[in-house]
Amino acid sequence: MKSTIIFLSMLAFISVSVFAQTVHKPVTKPATVSPVVNGKKIYLQYCLSCHQADGGGVQNMNPPLIGTQYVLGDKARLIKIVLKGFNDAVEINGQTYTNAMPAFNYLKDKDIADVLSYIRSHFGNKASAVKPAEVSLIRGPIVKTPNKKKYTVRSKNT
Ligand code: HEC
Numbered sequence: 106m107k108s109t110i111i112f113l114s115m116l117a118f119i120s121v122s123v124f125a126q127t128v129h130k131p132v133t134k135p136a137t138v139s140p141v142v143n144g145k146k147i148y149l150q151y152c153l154s155c156h157q158a159d160g161g162g163v164q165n166m167n168p169p170l171i172g173t174q175y176v177l178g179d180k181a182r183l184i185k186i187v188l189k190g191f192n193d194a195v196e197i198n199g200q201t202y203t204n205a206m207p208a209f210n211y212l213k214d215k216d217i218a219d220v221l222s223y224i225r226s227h228f229g230n231k232a233s234a235v236k237p238a239e240v241s242l243i244r245g246p247i248v249k250t251p252n253k254k255k256y257t258v259r260s261k262n263t
Contacts, residue, residue, distance in 0.1 A: 110206075114248075118202055129191070140218070140234065141221075141222075142220075142226075143215070143225075144219035144220050145221040145223055147220040147223070148218060148220050148224065149225050151209060152220065152224075155167040155206070156168075156170050158230030159223065159228060162201075165202065166199075166202055167202055167204050168197040169197075169228075170228055170230070171228045172198070172230065173197055173227065175197065176224055176225060176230060176232070177225065177232045178257045180235055181211070181239075181243055183216065183221055183235070184221065184239065184240050184244075185243060186206070187208075187209050187212070187217050187220070187221065187249050188208060188243065189208050189255075190206050190207050190208035190209075191205070191206040192205035194205065198250040213237075214237040214241045214244065215237045215240075216238050217235075217240045218234075218235045218239065221234050221240075222234035259263065
């Protein structure tokens with residue numbers, strides 16, 4: 106009788122601890138990174154070296170991202186700058202810049218959308234966010250090469 110009681114209480118203890126474990130198991134959610142957090146991360150990793158932490162650029166070499174028509178204006182043109190790079194020596198707020206900007210077509214649609222949303226809402230800029238679908242639409246004519254790693258642009262669309 107005594108051993109039955111011990112057995113039963115052990116059983117109860119085990120089942121309670123098993124139950125407790127199931128209850129306290131952390132819920133695994135799919136990782137969703139907020140656009141602002143991701144946009145800043147991408148900026149620091151890919152844009153900062155030329156455009157600087159405050160978006161001020163480097164005189165005569167890299168233009169600022171503060172209040173320029175390229176950053177605040179047409180989203181399609183802005184997306185193309187990042188997808189294709191930029192080396193037009195245009196005047197940006199009254200100055201020209203000698204450096205060339207490389208293409209970032211290897212970045213995902215979400216990463217490009219987030220970094221552009223980031224620059225459009227920081228450094229004193231106040232423009233609407235860019236959505237991944239808008240990047241995908243512009244990237245449309247860009248096709249993957251057979252090795253599936255590199256992107257090339259169909260010549261008729263360049
Ligand atoms: C190697 C340096 C370099 C890097 C890295 C770089 N850029 Fe640029 N960027 C430039 C230069 C130089 C120009 C101007 C090119 C010209 O005038 O022909 C430019 C122009 C621009 C413009 C349009 C002009 C303006 O100032 O409004 C935008 C927008 C821009 N870059 C965004 C970005 C973003 C976003 C990233 C990161 C994903 C990035 N750049 C990374 C050098 C760079």
